[in-house]
Amino acid sequence: MTTAFTSANRIPDTKLAREATEILREHSTELLYNHSMRVFHFASTQGRQAKMKFDAELLYVGAAFHDLGLIRKFSSETERFEVDGANAARQFLAAHQVPEEQIQTVWEAIALHTTPGVTQYMRPEVALLFSGVGLDVLGEGYDAFPAEEREEIVTAYPRIHFKEGIVKAFFGGFAHKPGSTWGTVKADVCERFIEGYRSPNFCDLIAHSPFADSAVR
Structure with missing residues (x-):
């Protein structure tokens, strides 16, 4: 798709980025593809706004892969x-023989992209992927984002029935393993769609620990 994005906000024109796009296109859905593209553009714009030094190629790979775990193949x-x-x-x-330090940065960005309160203290690519996802899914930072750029991004990668569709996509990705959502915001999705399901309560888990407490020292 041809867009009018500024050169600073375009998808990196590299072999790595092109192959990441091919994988996303081949295995993902239109909804998740558009979401991933918006996340990258939102995140990179936020990085430029904050005058952060970040690796656009690594950020792009993180955005391209961040929801592939919802797809059965992965x-x-x-x-x-x-x-x-x-x-x-x-x-x-x-x-692709990418250095381990860079691989770890992308790994952390994706693994923590739904974990609030942590990523802002980490590498720029980790922080930006989280903020890009937060803007696209929850609208976090909506008013602070340049309106013209926001509309440009959404026009290029439309939000077609996105609010309903992304929740269904989440559930479809972990309906077979609801226990994996314990302690995360995605537990809410399981409670919404699985009748009678309640995520384990942390206080109950402590109370049922096999250790015996002593009344005195």
Whole structure:
């Protein structure tokens, strides 16, 4: 798709980025593809706004792979979908002889892209992927984002029935392993779609620990 994006906000024109796009296109859905593209453009714009130094290629790969763990081909039986996507990105980057430090950056960005309160203290690519996802899914930072650029991005990658569709996509990605969502915001999705399902309560888990407490020292 041809867009009028400024050169600073275009998808990196590299072999790595092109192959990441091919994988996303081949295995993902139109909804997740458009979401991933918006996330990259939102994140890179936020990085430029904040005058952050970041690797656009690594950020792009992170955006392209961040939801692939929802797709059956990349989904494990027990891991969080975020970890599945991170592992897929690690395998992809390692096959291209990308240095381990850079691979780890992308892995952390994807694995933590639904974890609030942590990523802002990490590498720019990790922080930006989280903020890009937060803007596209929850509208976090909507008013602070340049309106003209926001409309340009959404026009290029439309939000067709996105609010309903993304929740269904989430559930479809981990319906077979709801326990993997414990302790994450995705537990809410399982409680919404699985009748009678309740995520384990942390206080109950402590109370039922096999350790015996002593009344006195």
